[in-house]
Amino acid sequence: MRQAVLTATVDLLTSQGLAATTVTAVSRAAGVHETSVYRRWKTRENLIFDALATRTEAALPTPDTGTVREDLCELFTALTRFFATPAGTALLLLGTVREQGALEEGRRAYWQARLERAEVLVRRGVDRGELAEGTDPHLLVEAITGPLLARVLLTGEPLDDTLAARLIDLALDGSRPPHRPGRPTP
Numbered sequence: 001m002r003q004a005v006l007t008a009t010v011d012l013l014t015s016q017g018l019a020a021t022t023v024t025a026v027s028r029a030a031g032v033h034e035t036s037v038y039r040r041w042k043t044r045e046n047l048i049f050d051a052l053a054t055r056t057e058a059a060l061p062t063p064d065t066g067t068v069r070e071d072l073c074e075l076f077t078a079l080t081r082f083f084a085t086p087a088g089t090a091l092l093l094l095g096t097v098r099e100q101g102a103l104e105e106g107r108r109a110y111w112q113a114r115l116e117r118a119e120v121l122v123r124r125g126v127d128r129g130e131l132a133e134g135t136d137p138h139l140l141v142e143a144i145t146g147p148l149l150a151r152v153l154l155t156g157e158p159l160d161d162t163l164a165a166r167l168i169d170l171a172l173d174g175s176r177p178p179h180r181p182g183r184p185t186p
Contacts, residue, residue: 004030005037009051021048049106053113059088062117068125069172075118076144076164083152084159092152115141132177143171 008029012021023044027034041047059082063074082088115138122137131140144167151157 001030001032001036002040005032005040005047006051006054009047010055013048013051018048023047045106049110052110056082056114060117063121064124068121068128068130069168071121071124072118072144072168072172073165075121076148076168077161080148080159080161080164083148089152092149115145118145129177131172131175135175140171140175144168 005026008026009021012025012029016025021044023034023037026047027037030037037047041050060078061074063071065071065074083092118141119137122131122135122140125131126133126135126137144164147167148159148163151159151163
């Protein structure tokens with residue numbers, strides 16, 4: 001039942017938008033009773049953000065290749081590919097809708113969880129000495145994410161497969177520890 005409801009929620013969000021994604025509409029599309037949806041998710045907002053989180057978790061890896069650059073490249077390349085799909089674009093747009101109350105709280109929690117996932121990769125890079133002590137994981141992730149979001153939401157420029165790697169190299173260059181003689185450059 002859970003999978004049917006989440007799939008119906010994403011389908012409605014991507015095809016008809018936020019306003020049309022009601023518990024009643026989701027219940028009908030999933031072939032389940034409305035009270036079952038309320039019993040499990042309590043609110044429409046909880047349902048929407050569970051569907052968003054589930055879809056993005058399935059589309060995005062949590063890599064551990066042994067290098068911060070490769071980890072970030074895998075994650076952000078998958079993200080650019082996801083944003084290039086109709087569902088990815090629609091879910092991204094929905095994730096940026098700012099409203100009052102529970103929907104806004106859910107939006108913030110959704111994005112915080114996505115950013116924290118990438119921040120773990122940066123912390124690993126600091127721990128391995130690939131990045132300078134004091135590197136701000138949140139700021140580094142924002143430095144990579146910001147241009148991606150700008151392309152999707154503002155300029156509509158294409159998201160090619162090299163974009164993530166180029167943004168990561170640009171951001172990492174300022175976070176690498178200074179080169180010391182006798183120490184290999186990461």
